[in-house]
Amino acid sequence: MSAVSTPAADPTRTQESPPVLVGAGLTLNYGDLRVLDGVDFHVGAGEAVGIVGPNGAGKTTLLNALAGSVTPDRGTIRLDGHDVTSMRPELRCRQGIGRAFQIPRPFGGMTVLENVLVGASYGTRLSRRATHRRCVEVLELCGLIDLANRRAESLGLLHRKRLELARSLATDPCVLLLDEIGGGLTDAEAAELVGTIKQLRTLGISIVWIEHIVHVLVQVIDRLVCMDAGRVLAEGEPQAVLRDAHVVDAYLGRGSHG
Numbered sequence: 507m508s509a510v511s512t513p514a515a516d517p518t519r520t521q522e523s524p525p526v527l528v529g530a531g532l533t534l535n536y537g538d539l540r541v542l543d544g545v546d547f548h549v550g551a552g553e554a555v556g557i558v559g560p561n562g563a564g565k566t567t568l569l570n571a572l573a574g575s576v577t578p579d580r581g582t583i584r585l586d587g588h589d590v591t592s593m594r595p596e597l598r599c600r601q602g603i604g605r606a607f608q609i610p611r612p613f614g615g616m617t618v619l620e621n622v623l624v625g626a627s628y629g630t631r632l633s634r635r636a637t638h639r640r641c642v643e644v645l646e647l648c649g650l651i652d653l654a655n656r657r658a659e660s661l662g663l664l665h666r667k668r669l670e671l672a673r674s675l676a677t678d679p680c681v682l683l684l685d686e687i688g689g690g691l692t693d694a695e696a697a698e699l700v701g702t703i704k705q706l707r708t709l710g711i712s713i714v715w716i717e718h719i720v721h722v723l724v725q726v727i728d729r730l731v732c733m734d735a736g737r738v739l740a741e742g743e744p745q746a747v748l749r750d751a752h753v754v755d756a757y758l759g760r761g762s763h764g
């Protein structure tokens with residue numbers, strides 16, 4: 507790994523922001539292809555970590571492993587100190603790992619509010635009244651309250667992305683995993699999305715965000731991780747990582763980012 511890595515990136519650190527979600531030594535193969543190769547990753551309480559890297563670096567697979575939709579061949583994943591390596595994704599969701607996907611797939615035939623209600627009913631154990639209140643809060647936070655009764659499939663891309671975010675927030679996550687949610691947005695729309703994600707940070711939610719639109723990502727994150735070929739190539743203070751010669755060579759120099 508590059509020398510950019512800082513002591514603050516040590517998963518054993520015990521400063522104000524203790525690690526909430528930790529992956530240690532994560533290795534995963536698809537047949538002969540090693541997609542994750544001994545990845546150590548962590549995000550602290552209230553911390554926002556960005557992940558960049560060239561296509562095929564293993565970024566989404568890392569998120570899949572953290573969320574539980576794939577199980578690593580080796581390594582462990584801990585949430586709040588508890589081993590969740592073998593825990594199914596729906597149970598991890600109930601334990602506080604929320605996820606928003608690159609391509610929003612709202613439930614068709616349902617309104618915006620109903621979509622968010624599904625997330626809240628599924629991910630939390632709140633009473634009916636509290637669930638409804640939570641959904642209203644989430645819709646307000648995501649700028650969707652005025653569209654609550656609109657059919658989800660009638661939304662434009664930005665609002666679909668907001669709904670994707672709202673659905674995952676409705677599950678009451680302590681860690682939110684975001685996979686290229688800025689993709690396809692105009693600069694103005696991406697700026698709006700940044701505003702929303704900054705608001706989430708004020709609620710103390712930890713964020714892990716894979717994003718090729720680096721200038722958008724760096725407006726939000728505390729720490730940047732660059733992956734290449736299933737490994738962590740560099741991590742640390744975002745601008746320092748972006749200046750790192752290995753990162754420039756493996757990622758920025760290839761022009762694969764947005």
Ligand SMILES: Nc1ncnc2c1ncn2[C@@H]1O[C@H](COP(=O)(O)OP(=O)(O)OP(=O)(O)O)[C@@H](O)[C@H]1O
Nearest residue numbers: 536539541559560561562563564565566567568733
């Ligand atoms: N289910 C799968 N079966 C076989 N190979 C897979 C599978 N999922 C991912 N891969 C391969 O694993 C490698 C890493 O994929 P991954 O999607 O994690 O990369 P990524 O860094 O997220 O890339 P991108 O920026 O293009 O989304 C790629 O070579 C991909 O083709």
